[in-house]
Every structure is written in structure tokens, then in C-alpha cells.
Amino acid sequence: MATFSKPDVPQFSVDVYQNEFLPEGGREVNAVVTVTSTGGGTSGGRGPAGAGAAPGAAAGPSAGVVIMVDCSGSMEYPPTKMRGAREATAVAVDALRDGVSFAIVAGTHTAREIYPGNGGLAVADAATRAQAKQALRKLSAGGGTAIGTWLKLADRLLSGAEVSIRHGILLTDGRNEHEKPEDLRAALDACAGRFTCDARGVGTDWEVKELTGIASALLGSVDIVADPGGLAADFRSMMENAMGKEVADVALRLWTPQGAELVFVKQVAPTVEDLTARRTEAGPRAGDYPTGSWGDESRDYHVQVRVPAAGIGQEMLAARLSLVLPRPDGTSQVLGQGLIRAVWTDELAVSTRISPQVAHYTGQAELAQAIQQGLEARKAGDMDAATAKLGRAVQLANASGNADTAKLLAKVVDVVDAASGTVRLKAKVADADEMTLETRSTKTVRVKK
Known part of the structure; x- marks a missing residue:
């Protein structure tokens, strides 16, 4: 296990679980890698001011959040949906930490910023939270659904803010009927890596694959809130989770030696997410896989490597795994490291054991x-x-x-x-x-x- 840290960045540890022993001629190496992040230098600033944070408590990392609320016509059927969405967004606004930049977007077949409404983000404090909740009262339902436009507006708003963590929360009750699937795909491609986004479907008239696709592309969570009455608790939980993030844009960097190839890289806990196709090259024989933002949490990844066949008694490094954080100068800071090994043996009981x-x-x-x-x-x-x-x-x-x-x-x-x-x-x-x-x-x- 290797551990790295620096002030204001959580401490990351990497644990590798595998059976490194292969039979003669064996080529497939599997490992589960547990990544744990704990105790960034800003834990004192997690609580939202609206929830009674101590005055002068240490501020968390700079963050921007855009809440996208479906305001299409179907949100009035039944009226509890629109009411629940307004109340849930107000609860999320209350959960914002003082100093966090935020905006609220009303989504129909177009996207409209309803707060602060100046093409930018407001900074959370008692006054702006009150103003935002006042603006929410004017939200009404009418129009279609074009989610790509909502995401593009969120991206514009977030990209204009000088913040280290950019996050979206998206609520919809229906299918994306007013834009082509390729338009939504293009919007997701444009937003991927620029901000993370949690997606929620309220009621039962939305498309599961659409929302899971959004959350997957933007490295966020997805869930159903079948009863609008459950929205407020869910939004509070989502915002508190977002406020707990302390570092963004962490990548899993995998290096393999000559002759070895990565078969797949999957996040396997807390959810299954195949990252294999998201590789970006990171130097000779190395590639980066995005993991998004981290707070105090632990995730597991399954890595499979195909190595050249070798004889009994030989061993090799099958892959080196590093957690990296990009620096402004184009270099990377290593936050943690682990090794995946291959050892060839003629002991059948050892080589056939599965981790x-x-x-x-x-x-x-x-x-x-x-x-x-x-x-x-x-x-x-x-x-x-x-x-x-x-x-x-x-x-x-x-x-x-x-x-x-x-x-x-x-x-x-x-x-x-x-x-x-x-x-x-x-x-x-x-x-x-x-x-x-x-x-x-x-x-x-x-x-x-």
C-alpha cells in the first residue's frame, strides 16, 4: 500500500487485492484496487452556513453548483411534482456552504437561468440563498424537454467561475423528446470532464437509459424518486455529498510494460462503471481513466491485464497504478500508487485460487x-x-x-x-x-x- 498527501488535498491510499500466481503459460492477471480518500485539509468547512455552521469555520475548496430543474408541461401532472421540485431545490440551496458559487436553471425545450439571471453564478450567503428561494416561487411548468440545452447552459455558467470543483444536479420527469439523441450525446461529450452531474428522475414517465447515460458520462449518481414527496430529502443528501467533495479531476493512471495490454478497467464499488473506453494517453505505455471528484470515501476498481506468457519461476510487474491530479503547469501530482504483479508457478493449488x-x-x-x-x-x-x-x-x-x-x-x-x-x-x-x-x-x- 502506498499513501501520498499534501496540505488541502485528501490523503489517498491504494490497496491491491489479487492472486498474482499464474500457471505456466498463463496470461490473464486480475486485481481489485481499493482507493480510499480521507481527511483533506478543509474538513472544518463542510457544513452549510444555512445549517448552522460556526461563523469563521474553515472554508471548503472553491466549488460551483448548477441545479437544473425540469419545468416542462408534464411537471404539472400531478401538481405535486412541480411543488416537490421547488421545495427540493430550496432545500438544496439551504445546504450550500457559504462561499460556494451557484445558479438555478429552468429546463424546458430551452434552458433559462432563473437565478441569479446575470449569465454568471451567485455566491452563497444568507442573502443570496433567500433571493434564490424567492426566485423559485416563480417557477411554473410549460414547454418541452431538451436536456442537452440544460447541460450546455450549466457548462457555460460553471466554466465562467474560478472554482476547483464544478457540479450539476439535474431533475427531470420525462423523456428527452424535443432534441435528437445525437444532440444530447454531443452535449454530453462537450461537458464530460468539465463538470460532474447527479441525475434524478421523478415519477415514472422518464427513460432510465437516458438518465443513466447522463450520470455515467458526467461521473455522477443516478436514482429514481417515484414519489415527489421524497425529493427534498434526496436533494439535501445530494447537495451535502457535493459539499463534501475536496478534490476534482482525479485520474487513475495505468502503466503496463512492453508486451502487456490492459483488457479492461471498471469501477466496481459503490457502482459498476466501465471506464475502459475513456482512456486518454498519458505518455509511453500509460493511460488515464477519469474518476471525477473525491471527498472522504472509498471506491473499488477491477483491472484485468493480459501479459506475455512466461516460464515457471519467472515474475513481472503486470501494471503500475497511480492516482494523479493535474497541475496548472501541465504536470501531474501523484496522490497514491499500487502494483499489480504476475508470478508463474507449477503449484496448481496456488495458481488456480481466485482472489x-x-x-x-x-x-x-x-x-x-x-x-x-x-x-x-x-x-x-x-x-x-x-x-x-x-x-x-x-x-x-x-x-x-x-x-x-x-x-x-x-x-x-x-x-x-x-x-x-x-x-x-x-x-x-x-x-x-x-x-x-x-x-x-x-x-x-x-x-x-
Whole structure:
């Protein structure tokens, strides 16, 4: 384990879990890498002033937040949606730390900044929070939905602010019907790496794949709030999490020796997120994979490397993993490091042992895939395939102790025997239950160390 730190940046530690032993001729090396960040130099400034922070408490890192609220016509049906969105945004504004820059955007088929309304961001204090909440009272529903325009306005507002952490919160209740899918894709490509964004769907008339795609591209969280009454608590939690971030733009840098190649890099906890295709070159035989912003938290990554075959007794460094933070001068600061090794042996009992961490997260990734494929088959009317896939998901959730996912699955299938994955599809499933299972399918349970 290697640990690095400097003032005002959290301390990062890197732990590598693997079975480094391969049989003669073996080429596939798997490792689970746990990255933990603790105790940046600004922990005194986490609490929002609106929640009673001590006067003169140490300020957190400079941050900008844009809240994007769906104001399309459907938000009035039922009226509790628009009311819930106004109340939730007010709660999020109250959770802003003093000194954080912020704006509120009303999203329809166009995007409009409703506060502060001057093409920039306001700085959070008692007065601006009160003004923002006053502006929220004027929010009304009417128009279509073009989420790409909301994201582009958020990007313009955030890019004009001199802040180190840029974050968005996006709420919608419907499908992105007033722009082409390629327009949304282009907006996401333009915003990726510039700010992170949490996405929430309220009600059951929105498209799960659209919102999960937004959160994935912008390295944020995604969830369903089926009942508008739950929005305020969810927004408070999201904003408090955003206020806890202490360092942005951290990348996972992987170097491999001559002859070795990276097969994949996946975040596997707290959610499954395949980062393989997001590689940007970072010098000879090295590539960077984005991880977004960090506060006090821990995440797990599964790395698979293919190495050249070697003989008994030989060993090699299969990959070197570094956490890096870009500096303004174009260089990088190393925050933590870990090594992935390969050792060839003729001891069968040693070389065939699978690391418990690798086995666990391989199962969690399969669980997410089985749920998504099962729900797709169910929508397509292929009940045999749906039963098989969702049955496998029940089996995997049961074996790994993923109780939350098991409960969600039990609302979609009748479980006959969890251990064997024997299930029957329910004849009737509430839209909210099916959408919750799909939205949360990538949430994993941590391996017991």
C-alpha cells in the first residue's frame, strides 16, 4: 500500500487485492484496487452556513453548483411534482456552504437561468440563498424537454467561475423528446470532464437509459424518486455529498510494460462503471481513466491485464497504478500508487485460487448485466429469457449478500429458491418497481475484507 498527501488535498491510499500466481503459460492477471480518500485539509468547512455552521469555520475548496430543474408541461401532472421540485431545490440551496458559487436553471425545450439571471453564478450567503428561494416561487411548468440545452447552459455558467470543483444536479420527469439523441450525446461529450452531474428522475414517465447515460458520462449518481414527496430529502443528501467533495479531476493512471495490454478497467464499488473506453494517453505505455471528484470515501476498481506468457519461476510487474491530479503547469501530482504483479508457478493449488475480491466483483458486474438483460427481455416479450436472466440475478444477489438488490428483484419476480435462482415472473409489476430495479442495477455491495 502506498499513501501520498499534501496540505488541502485528501490523503489517498491504494490497496491491491489479487492472486498474482499464474500457471505456466498463463496470461490473464486480475486485481481489485481499493482507493480510499480521507481527511483533506478543509474538513472544518463542510457544513452549510444555512445549517448552522460556526461563523469563521474553515472554508471548503472553491466549488460551483448548477441545479437544473425540469419545468416542462408534464411537471404539472400531478401538481405535486412541480411543488416537490421547488421545495427540493430550496432545500438544496439551504445546504450550500457559504462561499460556494451557484445558479438555478429552468429546463424546458430551452434552458433559462432563473437565478441569479446575470449569465454568471451567485455566491452563497444568507442573502443570496433567500433571493434564490424567492426566485423559485416563480417557477411554473410549460414547454418541452431538451436536456442537452440544460447541460450546455450549466457548462457555460460553471466554466465562467474560478472554482476547483464544478457540479450539476439535474431533475427531470420525462423523456428527452424535443432534441435528437445525437444532440444530447454531443452535449454530453462537450461537458464530460468539465463538470460532474447527479441525475434524478421523478415519477415514472422518464427513460432510465437516458438518465443513466447522463450520470455515467458526467461521473455522477443516478436514482429514481417515484414519489415527489421524497425529493427534498434526496436533494439535501445530494447537495451535502457535493459539499463534501475536496478534490476534482482525479485520474487513475495505468502503466503496463512492453508486451502487456490492459483488457479492461471498471469501477466496481459503490457502482459498476466501465471506464475502459475513456482512456486518454498519458505518455509511453500509460493511460488515464477519469474518476471525477473525491471527498472522504472509498471506491473499488477491477483491472484485468493480459501479459506475455512466461516460464515457471519467472515474475513481472503486470501494471503500475497511480492516482494523479493535474497541475496548472501541465504536470501531474501523484496522490497514491499500487502494483499489480504476475508470478508463474507449477503449484496448481496456488495458481488456480481466485482472489475473493476478484470473484466477488466479477459476480457483482454479472449481476448488473443479468438484471438489465432480464428487464430488456421482459419488455420484448421473451419471458423465457427474462426468467433465466432474472433468476441468475436472484442467485448472484443471494450469494453475494446484496440484500438491497435482492429486495428490488423480489418486486419483479416471485422467488421460489434463491440459492438455485429459481423464479417466476410476476404477472403484474408496478412501473416504479421495474424502473427502480433498472436504475439501481449497477449498485454493488462491498466485498467483506
